[in-house]
Amino acid sequence: MRRPRTALAMAPAAAAAVLDEPALAALRRVCELVPGPALDDLGSARARAVLRNTEVLVTGWGCPPLDAAVLATAPRLRAVVHTGGSVRGHVTDECWARGIEVSSAAGANALPVAEYTVAMILLSGKKVLERAREYRAARQVEDWLTVPANVGNYDRTVGILSASMIGRRVIELLRQHSFRILLHDPYVSAAEATHLGAEAVGLTDLFACSDIVSVHTPLLPATRGLVSRDLIASMRPDAMLINTARGAIVDQDALAEATAAGRVRAVLDVTEPEVLPAGHPLWEHDNVLITPHLAGSQGTEWRRLATAAVAEVARWAAGRGFAHPVPPESMGRSA
Missing domain, CATH: 3.40.50.720 (NAD(P)-binding Rossmann-like Domain)
Structure with missing residues (x-):
């Protein structure tokens, strides 16, 4: 050679x-x-x-x-x-x-991001972070028979925004779980989405019909602010938004208002700017987890x-x- x-x-x-x-x-x-x-x-x-x-x-x-x-x-x-x-x-x-x-090596780097995303989806379904915080405060085990019916991961709907390399790996990893998977990607046909293991839907349906929406679209001029105020407002009560792509894809002001009102939850591995200013409201909300851009390879x-x-x-x-x-x-x- x-x-x-x-x-x-x-x-x-x-x-x-x-x-x-x-x-x-x-x-x-x-x-x-x-x-x-x-x-x-x-x-x-x-x-x-x-x-x-x-x-x-x-x-x-x-x-x-x-x-x-x-x-x-x-x-x-x-x-x-x-x-x-x-x-x-x-x-x-x-x-x-x-x-x-x-x-x-984008394919190699996609795997840890996908693993992080799936971990957060599973944790959010069980409301692990919130319940751990309540457990620490109460110092007593909750009555598991009275846990709200919306807790758990069975038969929940996960919406994937973009069949990027990472988005595809997330779908692949989710297939072993009992989720309904929706996908919005204008470059992916309904047949290809089905082959991937997802159901192709429009952008508005993705947000309105999902319990968890995970953002995997690249930051391009056309995708800046794509996750708009209207889309965030359309999310199901108590739905979760996960962003491991780029902060500028999401209207963070609208997200801050929605999380402050307790309507939605969020996991953000990326923000705009990175790092958010000390006084930014997203730092203060218990239903928001911000991690320091750690989903990628480390x-x-x-x-x-x-x-x-x-x-x-x-x-x-x-x-x-x-x-x-x-x-x-x-x-x-x-x-």
């Missing part, structure tokens, strides 16, 4: 987190890895010298844009293998124009990203193409 000359381009912290020594050793077995730290300034003298003969860039969080000026110093660059999810921050139109092949899960990247470099070096390519036409509707 040919061993293409390969360089790392990402923030030092990203390189240290994702590519530990075993991962680097695995990478060296399938390519000629440029020694030294990852490139985080592609205009430096060292970067220009490295890029001159680099065929593959393994990128990560903090990689600078691969614009025309950078690509002019990398005449042999043929492939980009991203250890994270979205490549929107660094893969430019100039890359596509040059015919550079691009791969992403800790041991970074090893999955590294493994995916090494496998893609090996496939490309062997002439077999990427298993997880990013086609240029997908950029208009992906994160």
Whole structure:
């Protein structure tokens, strides 16, 4: 197998987190890895010298844009293998124009986000956080025969907003449970939704008919504020909104009013801005759980990203193409 000359381009912290020594050793077995730290300034003298003969860039969080000026110093660059999810921050139109092949570990990163989402769906159905708080205050076990009939996960309706890579993994993981799954995605037909294990519905029906709505749409100009005041107002009493996508997709003012009134509950792993100001009302509501953008890969899960990247470099070096390519036409509707 040919061993293409390969360089790392990402923030030092990203390189240290994702590519530990075993991962680097695995990478060296399938390519000629440029020694030294990852490139985080592609205009430096060292970067220009490295890029001159680099065929593959393994990128990560903090990689600078691969614009025309950078690509002019990398005449042999043929492939980009991203250890994270979205490549929107660094893969430019100039890359596509040059015919550079691009791969992403978005699929590997989708799994922990989907696992987080399913965990929150199950916890919300049993109202674990609220009941734990009440138990701590009362210091006595509730009479389980008098638990309200709306507690539990059997036969509840979960609405998935967007059949993105993460949305599809959530549907897959939910299939083993007793949920009715609704899906809204304008790019997915009713037949495809059925094949995934969901029922295709309109956007208004998704919010009006679901006990839990989970947001998985990418942030694009068309999706900014998509979860509007009217949609939030249409949600069932005591319904749950889960957002692991981007904060700007949701009208947070409307959500704050709805949660303050006790009409809906929310789990937010993302907000706009991130972090919310100290005085923001969403911090104060007991029916809102805000987590610090932790659903994506962390800790041991970074090893999955590294493994995916090494496998893609090996496939490309062997002439077999990427298993997880990013086609240029997908950029208009992906994160």
